[in-house]
Amino acid sequence: MEPIRLDHVQFERIDYTGGRRKISRPVGDGPRYGDSEGHAADLKSFAELVIADVEERSAVLGIDPKLILVVETGPPVAVDDEKGWANSGLRIVDSSVQKKVVAFGSDPQLSEFLKRLEAYRKGPEGKQKHPPYLAFFDGIDTVRPYGPQDRMGGLLDVALSSPSNDVLVVDVEVWYPSDASLVKEWLKQIKAGVTGRGGEVVDEYLGPAAGICLVRVKASRDVVEQLLHVDLVARIEVVPGGAPRNTALSQYSNEEIGALPTPSSDAPLVGLIDSGVATEHPFLRGCVAGAVVLSDWLPDGADRTGHGTAIASLIIRGQIEAQLTDGEWEDPPCRLLSVRVLDEQNELPMHRLVENEIEEAIRFLASEGVRVINLSLGDLGANFDGGKAPILAGMLDQLARELNVVFTVPTGTAFPADYIEEYNEDFGRIYARALVESDLTRIIDPAPAAIALTVGSVVPPPRVMPLGMRGMGEAGWPSPFSRVGEGVAGAVKPELAAVGGTMVQEIGSWDLRLADEAKVLVADGRPDATGVVTHDLGTSFAAPLVARMAGALHGAYPNASANLLRALILQSTQDAPDFLDGYVDLKKAERERLQRRATGFGIPVMLNSATSDERNTVLYAEDDIEVDDVHLFALPIPVAFFERRRFPRGVTIALCYDPPVRVRRYDYLGSRMAFEVVRGISADAALKLFLDDTAAGHINAAVSPLSEMSPVNRIGFSPSKTARSRGANQLGRYVWKQSLSRLSGKDDEFLLAIQNTRRWVAPKSKQRYALTVRFWVDDRLPPIYNEIRSRVPRLRARERLR
Secondary structure (H helix, E strand, O other): OOOOOOOOOEEOOEOOOOOOOOOOOOOOOOOOOOOOOHHHHHHHHHHHHHHHHHHOOOOOOOOOOOOEEEEEEEEOOOOOOOHHHHHHHHEEEEEEOOOOOOOOOOEOHHHHHHHHHHHHHHHHOOOOOOOOHHHHOEEEEEHHHHHHHHHHHHHHHHHOOOOOOEEEEEEEEOOOOOOOOHHHHHHHHHHHHHHHHOEEEEEEEEEEOOOOEEEEEEEEHHHHHOOOOOOEEEEEEOOOOOOOOOOOOEEEOHHHHHHOOOOOOOOEEEEEEEOOOOOOOOOOOOOOOEEOOOOOOOOOOOOOOOOOHHHHHHHHOOOOOOOOHHHHOOOOOEEEEEEEEEOOOOOOOOOOOOHHHHHHHHHHHHHOOOEEEOOOOOOOOOOOOOOHHHHHHHHHHHHHHHOOOOEEOOOOOHHHHHHOOOOOHHHHHHHHHHHHHHHOOEEEEEOOOOOOOEEEEEEOOOOOOOOOOOEOOOOOOOOEEEOOOOOOOOOOOEEEEOOOOOEEEOOOOOEEEOOOHOEEEEEEOOOOOOOOOOOOOHHHHHHHHHHHHHHEEEEOOOOOOHHHHHHHHOOOOOOOOOOOOOOOOOHHHHHHHHHHHOOOOOOOHHHHHHHOOOOEEEEEEEEEEOOOEEEEEEEEEHHHHHHHHOOOOOEEEEEHHHHHHOOOOOEOOOOEEEEEEEOOOOHHHHHHHHHHHOOOOOOOOOOOOHHHOOOOOOOOOOOOOOHHOOEEEEEEEEEEOOOOOOOOOOOOEEEEEEEEOOOOOOOOOOEEEEEEEEEEEEEOOOOEEEEHHOOOOOOOOOOOOO
């Protein structure tokens, strides 16, 4: 029986007035430093050394020394509690995974800091049990200056070690405290210092919302080395080179393709920021609303390398192998608007900051009504090391929030030589573990962007390979060139995976090769192409398949927020195959974590996103929530879940939100959200339970009062709350392999709680979010759609997706 294509069901949360509760966070189990007098004396000595260092140093490039210090902390200190630091005369401008806080002191003598330190040294006053400011100073281990070793980028370190590099092009990141006028003054001083020594300021970028200040400098080696000693500078890195060119061979002729279906004139626009497109290519003819260039350094929006045209063909046509063979082409779900930013070598210009070029393109696309943007670009020199978010990623997150757009980005491309020292005959089977365990295959900027959908590449379905060759991996395994996560603070990155090709290995040999049969088919847009189709591979070709899905969903639900579009895509995913099965030395939890590093929550399926049917019902909600608050939803449990038959049934929940971000913080997201599902308790009891849990700061903790609940009452989604709640795009699944147990008087509903815990945003800030819930049952169980529809408080009519 064909599934009935029905609209999604909207549901609303239970409304509790006055539900939010004042939050107070406990301070540790006891002091780390029992001798407050001795610890205070040490800290005072450290602080005096920092002060003396500033007083003794002279101006560098005409810029006077400033008090920038590193405060190394332990667990008790809330490193991003701005009020606490400000009261001590310090302002946070950076924090890292090691809880190393970089603070800017407006008072070069640290007067207030030392005053409070003295009160802490004296110990308890009167009837007090603990010294004043215990929570603050007990968490500080040491204080030291922020020096050249902290500013040195990895590529710059290599460049300065080579005597041949007399002139360098570098990106200089300037500290960004909350005072925007101060940042502009600092930027002015740095520009004057560089140009006054014969250097050139090539470009500059200010991103106030995400706290970004960059200046691109072309200068002598001596000037760059001096910049490493300027206190206003946060970090300096060499501008990396561009990506390799597409060299694949083409096949098929224009005549063989013929005329293809085109999208309707009101189909949604999907934006592409790349090398331009060949608008008259048979795959794209009649589908491109514009191919523009916004910078005067490029002549036009035409594609000179073929990369942009290949990406565009995947957005418009999707995977074309079957369509090309059958001659039956799908109607495109969207139109395309392209902005060219890459030159004839697939590179951005040296004279412009990437951030300026990309932001200009994004804002243009958004002004034209684009809600989905694909950037199959990446900084090959910016491997994410698990610390703070890279700058381009931070800019994308800020723009995603501001402009209400969905970004799709690839993880980036690596190759086996990056993560394996020696090949062997079995490498085509065992590479996947080496890939996910290596520190050399991490995602590259902007893939760590928290709000963007990051996409990894997986191996295509089996194909006939050349004689004596076999493809590496199995269908759905990570491609041997696909970079892996996690994201900032351990967030699930990538969230999704799509087909991007694989490599081949000669049977009985160690040799790895590229073969057309292992690649994906895309449009050939190179000026010298002899045909219209080519083979290529890479994560660049996985991301646009997700952009295509997002475009289709935008057409089906034109009023949906970017949060909801992302949630619908996430909840459509199917688990990728277990490519670590058989490794007995890996425990289940570790195996699942490593799998998520490559394929995230799984592989999205359009049908699951766009429709409901009789046994597969999607519910959704959009709302905003105050920090340190809880929203509660009642979800009807279908009768089929209680059927005493050994057939599977399950629920999938996706939660997406767009928090403020700050790139110089390890606490990157301004607030943290999470979801939980319980049953068998009253709504009032559930609300109190989750408010208390949020107040205690357990939203991202492995242990909380909720962990003591029986599995009958608390649904144990996979991945765990601890794993999924680290990111802005979250998904959890649970499957019952047989009937759900009945609880006396409490059988008919799940209670879904949405928690929002403040990190560093202002108190009482509100956060937008979208939520989707998918109930499904085996085909041998009774239908559930009509039952759920009749029991949900409110419905919204939607046009069915054609």
